[in-house]
Amino acid sequence: MTRRSLDRAAEGIGHVSPNPLVGCVITSRNGEIVGEGTYIYDNLIHAEAIALEKAGEKARGGTAFVSLEPHDHHGKTPPCTEALINAGIARVVCPIEDPNPLVSGRGFETLRKAGVDVVTGLLADEAARLNEQFICWHQKKRPFVHLKLAMSLDGRISLGKSVSTAISSEAAGVRVQDLRHSHDAILVGGNTAAVDNPSLTDRSGKKRRRPLVRVILDNRLRTSVDSIVASTTAAAPTIIFTNSEDGRKIDELTEKGVSVIVSETGARDLKFVLESLRQMDIQSVLVEGGTEIAGAFVDARLIDKVTLIAAPFIVGGHTAPVAIGGNGARSLETALHLNDLFVENVGRDVVLTGYPSF
Ligand SMILES: NC(=O)c1ccc[n+]([C@@H]2O[C@H](COP(=O)([O-])OP(=O)(O)OC[C@H]3O[C@@H](n4cnc5c(N)ncnc54)[C@H](OP(=O)(O)O)[C@@H]3O)[C@@H](O)[C@H]2O)c1
Structure with a gap:
């Protein structure tokens, strides 16, 4: 019972x-x-x-x-x-x-x-x-941060930094929509916003109380005013964190309904970003990449859960971006270890879910 x-x-x-x-x-x-x-x-x-x-x-x-x-x-x-x-x-x-x-x-x-x-x-x-998510919100006084990335078996998340690559199968894509459905916000970096022009919406088909909030960490304001996230703000909010002083671009984005949050430290200050989201009653954030954003959250140890979706192919080479950038660990002891690892087959892909052990 x-x-x-x-x-x-x-x-x-x-x-x-x-x-x-x-x-x-x-x-x-x-x-x-x-x-x-x-x-x-x-x-x-x-x-x-x-x-x-x-x-x-x-x-x-x-x-x-x-x-x-x-x-x-x-x-x-x-x-x-x-x-x-x-x-x-x-x-x-x-x-x-x-x-x-x-x-x-x-x-x-x-x-x-x-x-x-x-x-x-x-x-x-x-x-x-x-x-x-609710427990993290009360105990850590910040939103729950869930890092999710789709990658090849050799850990590459696209064919090149300026290339948009569909890595996951359709079945894994359905899982991703369910993940989006269970979070209050989705977050990506400025390069992903510029390269992929993603819609970052909850397409699970399930009803939700509040629209999924789209968050972009973009100091150079590379998100285009014509991008999908800037053109669909009536359906779902878009927030950009930046330290840009480009007043004209900020005005253009604001006119499209984007909330541009300008601060001295900008999007690099992840604690400030999470605190700002907490003040908006956002209890959970699904971080969807790319490489540098994932690395920044891992380096800062601001991660509560990790989901990696591995597709059964190998990209290889020296230019395809790896899943996690940032500074990385200097020893295996300081690497991000995951507990309670759960492995499942979803369509042709393997989904690995775990919880950082710090
Ligand atoms: N397979 C997947 O799951 C997946 C998911 C997403 C993206 N991708 C792919 O990943 C590639 C993009 O990855 P990327 O690493 O180039 O871009 P990214 O992580 O999306 O964006 C990186 C940029 O974000 C900005 N930024 C703002 N705040 C930051 C912070 N706190 N820490 C670090 N960077 C911060 C920096 O530029 P500024 O300083 O100018 O702001 C930085 O250059 C594309 O090919 C995309 O298709 C794949």
């Missing part, structure tokens, strides 16, 4: 940020499922409340399986702890505490004080992974 509560929670992907994914399953005294709910930000009703409403009187003496600690404070909605207690729930099974330090542990405490049996820790790793 805990897994089922995580599945319910996952149905909220694309609809909850900057809040957490929460799912709830209620079973009656005799173990029958009598109510289920998924939290959706815009519906202003929490997963527990939806499940309790469906369960009605059958919830009395039953168990609530909740994917994240029920909240105990009066926010936009009344406390879920109160609703569970008033409904006569006898037991709450919940894998993890809320990571928000202001409320963490309080929900469990209130439930226990009211005589509810609280069981924690079951499927805790899975529950934490499910809410990895």
